[in-house]
Amino acid sequence: MTDAAAVIERVRQRVDPTPAERRALAAAASRLTERAEAAIAELPVAADVVQVGSTARGTWVAGDRDIDLFVRFPSDLPREQLETYGTTVGAAVLPDGHEEYAEHPYVTGTFEGYAVDLVPCYDVAAATEIKSAVDRTPFHTTYLQEHLDDGLAADVRLCKQFLKGIGVYGSDLRTQGFSGYLCELLVVEYGGFEAMLAAIEDWQPPVVIDPAAHQQASFDDPLVVVDPTDPERNVAAVVSAANVATVQHHARRFRATPSEDAFTPASPAPLDAAALRSHIDRRDTTPLAVVLDAPDVVADQLYPQLYRSRDGVVRGLREHGFDVVRAAAWADERAVVFVELASAELPAVERHVGPPVSVGTHAERFYETYADDDGVYGPFVDDDGRYVVERDRDVRTAGGFARTELGTVALGARIESRVASGDYDVYVGDAVVEALLPEFESELAAYVDPKA
Template sequence: MTEDDAGDDADTGTDAGAEDDLSRVVAGVRDRVTPDVEEATRLAEAADDLVARVEAALADLPVDVEDVDTVQVGSTARGTWLAGDRDIDLFVRFPGELPRDDLESYGLQVGRAVLPDGREEFAEHPYVTGAYDGFDVDLVPCYDVPDATGIRSAVDRTPFHNAYLAARLDEDLAGDVRVFKRFLKAIGAYGSDLRTEGFSGYLAELLVFEHGGFVPLLEAAADWHPPVRFDPEDHGRAAFDHPLVVIDPTDPERNVAAVCSAENVARLQHYARDLLADPREGLFFRDESGPEHLDADAVREHVRRRETTPVAVVFDTPDVVEDQLYPQLRKSLDGIQSELTRRGFGSIRAETFAAETTDELGRQAFGRAVLLVELEVAKLPAVERHEGPPVHVDEHARGFYEAYADDPDVYGPFLDGDRYVVEREREFTSAVGFVESDSLFDVALGVHVAESLNEGYEVLAGEEVAELAEHDGVDGEAFGVELARYLDPEP
C-alpha cells in the first residue's frame, strides 16, 4: 500500500465515522419528534369529529351540501407534524361560482358553529380559529377550483399542495421532513410569516422530497451558491429574483420560497456546515426563546465597552397584524438608518423589535415598538463640507458660486482643485437632534409607523437605552431578551 493509498483510507475512515455519527443523531432526533400512536390516534379522532361538525353546520346553509367538501390540510394531514404540535387545519371548499361575500359569510357561520368559543382572524379573508379537544384548529373557507392556477383567493391552492405531497412523501421521507423542520425551528429559520421570513412547512417538505432526504439536503445546502433554483415539475417558465427559488409544482407562476430572506438561506447553510462537521442532537433542541434577558446594568456596561452611540426611537406599536407590522418596522428602520448614515453618523448595526402580549380575547397584540440604530459618531462638527461642480461646468458652476457668494454663514466658496467648495452650517450635529425633529418624517417610513410616531415617541440615546431592559409598559422586562440577542449576536 502506498502512502497515498493509506491517506485515502484514513480520510475514508474519518468520513465514515462522521457519517455514522450523523446517522445516529438523525435517528435519535427522528425518534424524539415523531408523534406516538396515542397522539396520532387522538389527532385523527379529533379531525374526524370536526369534519362531522362541519357537515352538520353546512346543512343549515342555503347551499347544496354535495357541492361542498371539507379537506384536512397541512402537516397533520400529510403526517409530517412534530410531536407535541397541536394544529388541525380544515378547509371548507365551496363552489367556485359562489360570490365572495357569501364565501366569507358562510365560512364564518360554519366556523362559529363548529368552534363556538373560537375567534375570528383574517388572512386574505376572515376565518375562525379556536380549540377543540386540546388541539388548535383553523377552519378556513376556500373555493373549489380545478387547479392551483385558477385560484380566486390565495388559500385556494393549499389543498393542491396537500394532494401533491401526500402522493409523494412516504413514511421515511415524512420522518426526514420532521427532522428538517425541527432543525429549522432550532436555528430560528422556520416560518413563512413576514416577521421570520423563513422556510414554510410546505417549502421544507418540497426540499426534502427534491433531495431525497434530510442528509442529502443538508449536504447540498452546505454548498449552495445563491441564487439557487429548483423546479420539481420542470415548469421552466417564470423567473424570480430571490436567493432561493422553488417553483410551486402546482402553480408555475409562484416561488414557494419568495418570502425566505437571504439571511435565512445563509443561516441554513451555516448550521448545515456546523452539523455536518460536528453531528449532535443538541443543535436540534436549542432554547428557541433566546438568551436570558439582560438587566439595565449589563446593557449600560455593553454601551460603555463598545463606545458607540445607540439611539432608540420608542413608540406605541401600530394596531396592525404581524404580517403588516414587521415589514413596516423594517422599512422605517432602513429609512432612519440610511439617513443617519448619509448625514455622517456612521451606522454600525440596526434592529427593530416590538413587545408582544395578548388581548382580552387571547389574540396576539403588541405594546411598544423600538427602532434601534447603533452609531459610530455621537456628535459632528458645526460645519460640513459641501462640494460643487468643477469650475469648467459653466452654467452649474456659476449657479453654485452665486448661491453661496453672498452668504455670510458659509466659508467660501473657494477652490479645491478644480471644484468650488463651501463649508456650511450642518443642519444636525447630533443624531438625537435629527430623530427628535420633524425631519424624521421626511425619511421612508411605513405608513402606520409614521402615524404612530406622529402621535408621539420617545428617544433614548447612549446609556439611556438600558431603560428598555427595565420596562416596556406592558409586561415587565420584555426587551431584555432582544437586547441580549443584539449584544451577543450569532448566525
C-alpha cells in the same frame, strides 16, 4: 452509527409523534370532518371537506396540535354566499369558536385540545385558477401526499426542528424564514434531510429549484422554489438573504460537527442593566433608541413597517454623516428602532460637494449661492475640479436627528403617523439602558451576543 446519525436519532425521538398522538389526532380530525359534512348537508349547495396542513400530511412535529379543515364550495358560488356558508359550517363545527378574517372570514376555535381552523375555499380545477390564496392549499396537500412517504415525512419533521433550532422557521414577515410547505418541498426535492443539508452547503444564491420543471416567471429572490402547483409563484419569496446564509452556515456546521444544539432554539439569558452598560463601555459606542407604543396591527404588518423604519433611520443618519455600527428593531408593548453609533456628535461643518466647474450654468449657480455667504468656507475647487463648500451642519447630533429629522426618512406607515404627531421618545447614550430594560432584555441579550 455516525455522529450525525446518532444526533438525528435522538432528535427523531423528540419530533416524531407517538402512535397514540397520531391516533388521537386522526380521530379528532375525523370527528371534525363528520361534523362539517353534516353541516354542509343542511346547505342548499354541494361542498366537500379536506384536511390540509402538516397534520394532514403527517409532517407535524410532536406536540403540535393544529388541525386545518378546508370546506370547498363550487367555484361559481358568489363570494358573499361562500362567506355566509363558510361561517355557518364553522359555527356548527366549532360552537365556541370565533371568526377571523384573512382574504375572507374563517372560523377558529378549539376541539378536544386541538387548535382548529375551519376555512371556506373554492373548489377550482387547478392551483393556477384560484380565486383566493387559500384555494391553493388543498393542491399543496394533494401534491405532497403524492410525493411524501413515511420516511420523507419524518425527515420533514427533522427539517422543521432544525430550522426552528436555528431561528429561521416561519414565513411570517418578522422571521422572513421557511414555511412548513417549503420544508416539505426541499426534503422531497433532495430526497431526505441529510441530503438536503449536503445540497444546501453548496448553494450559490440565487438558488433556483423547480420541482415540477414548469417555472414561468422570473424572481428576484435569493432562494426560489417554484410552487409545483403554480408556475408563477415562488414558495420561498419571503426568505431573506440573511436566512438563506444562516441555513447554509448551520448545514455546514452540522455536517462538520453534528450536534443536537442546532435543533434547539437559543434562549440567551436576559440582559440586565449592568451587563448592557458593560457592553456599551466595552464597545465605546453610543446607542440611540427611537421608542413608541407599538402600533395596533398584526405582526405581519408591524414588522415590515418596523424594519422599513429601521432602514430609513439608518439611511438618514448615514446621509447626515453619522457612522452606524449596527442597528435593530424590536416590538413588544412598545416598538423600538435601536441604532448603535460610532459617535453621536459630528463636527460643526460638513463638506458639501457641488458640480464640476466645467458644467456652466449649474456650476455658476452653485458658486453664486455661496460666494457671498460668510457662514461657509469656500467655495473652493477640489482635486477633481468640483466646487466645494464647507458649511454648517443642520444636524450635529444623532439625538437631534431623531428629534427633528425623522419626518424626512422612509418609515413604515403606522410609525410615520406616530412620528408626525410627535408621539415618540428619543434616548441617547446611557438613557437607552433604563428606557429599554426590562422590556427588551431578550432582544438586547441577542444583540450583544450576535450569532450566525
